[in-house]
């Protein structure tokens with residue numbers, strides 16, 4: 001398969017989004033150009049055009065502070081922690097929601113909406129206009 005300049009540019013763009021895996025990128029490229037892009041062919045081309053290798057992100061494990069329903073005030077995330085079969089007292093995230101007026105912090109908003117807003121839709125929304 002021949003990689004056009006446009007395909008390489010698209011790969012560069014997708015590789016810039018940290019939350020796209022090379023597997024996702026291969027899928028998106030196939031959807032866009034209708035050719036058989038695989039995870040390995042995408043990684044191979046990324047190497048050839050000098051896209052830096054991705055380092056795995058290691059985040060320190062910090063146990064989040066937990067809040068009961070009595071601790072929650074306006075502007076605190078009301079995302080329930082734990083599993084549905086847990087017994088009371090139920091614990092909540094409690095992080096600030098900022099001035100969004102939403103019930104959840106940015107991370108839990110993302111979690112709540114991620115099922116309806118897939119990474120391929122995000123890619124299309126972020127794609128530069130031709």
Ligand SMILES: [Zn+2]
Nearest residue numbers: 077093105108
């Ligand atoms: Zn939260």
